[in-house]
Amino acid sequence: MGSTSPWTMSTIIFHLPLLLSSLALALILGFAIFLFEYARRMDSHHSPNEASSRSLFFDDPSSLKKIPYPSIYDPAEKYMSLIVPAYNEEHRLPGALDETMNYLQKRAARDKSFSYEVLIIDDGSTDRTTKIAFDYVRKYKIDNVRVIPLGKNHGKGEAIRKGMLHSRGELLLMLDADGATKITDLEKLESEIHAAVKTENHSTPRISDYAVVVFGSRAHLEKQALASRKWYRNFLMKGFHLVVLLAAGPGIHDTQCGFKMFTRAAARKLFTNVRLKRWCFDVELVYLCKKLNIPMAEVSVNWTEIPGSKVRMTSIIHMLFELVLIRLGYGLNIWKIYT
Secondary structure (H helix, E strand, C coil): CCCCCCCCHHHHHHHHHHHHHHHHHHHHHHHHHHHHHHHHHHHHCCCCCHHHCCCCEEECCCCCCEEECCCCCCCCCEEEEEEEEECCCCCCHHHHHHHHHHHHHHHHHHCCCCCEEEEEEECCCCCCHHHHHHHHHHHHCCCCEEEEECCCCCCHHHHHHHHHHCCCEEEEEEECCCCCECHHHHHHHHHHHHHHHHHHCCCCCCHHHCCCEEEEECHHHHHHHHHHCCHHHHHHHHHHHHHHHHHHCCCCCCCCCCEEEEEHHHHHHHHCCCCCCCCCHHHHHHHHHHHCCCCEEEEECCECCCCCCCCCHHHHHHHHHHHHHHHHHHHCCCCCCCC
């Protein structure tokens, strides 16, 4: 006679809740282990001393000379550095750079104490972005425009981090390659930094020695955006803001605006610590500012949506993943904060 299996249909149905609970627990534990290991590996690849490297060089297409990368630890040589991350921006970059260079040149002509540099970080572009960037180096000279090619795509956060670590300015402005924010609005952020430094009544000789960050903000445009966006995009955005609040806490309403200004001291502390390479490095910056006691301010800026956004549904999922990493990495002390 054949043996009778103890797993009859009624038995399976009876134990189904337990089986599903066990499966869910196993999946949760597996995901938690994956997150922990992923965060640990990110930290093992992190080097706060990277900014001191002298082995990398800027290419000057006019003279064919090699110019060593400066370090964020060096004294400032320029008043302002503008860091522009660019990934496949052959169509949008020229318009943004023309407007930016026009403003910078006119301001430098009016004010002889105003000096600047523009760093274009080519994040592994596969189109003509690299060629276009070097055309601007030829036109405006290597002292004013420089290109850092990353070779392969790492993400916006990593591109900006590289630019910050190898810039020369007392003030460092990150801005998007699409020109969505009016370049003249940098004066609003600049004024806010000077006001913050003056309020503190500190005695440091240069503004670069005082740590402060000013975030450009589109929060004043939120009502208009809510009315024009699809309902599901508004739902996703509200959910994202809630998760940001849980990850970094209150303080900054618009963490994702790509227009932020840092003093050199603030950039040194923040970008030698930041780990996230893609979408949510902005949120990590807010978290780090709080942990490092760096004053933050938020200033409304003029912003226009430019066609060609690279944010997709998969980007939202990656954002949520990175937000979880912030809480896990710092909350469990996997990611150390270097001071």
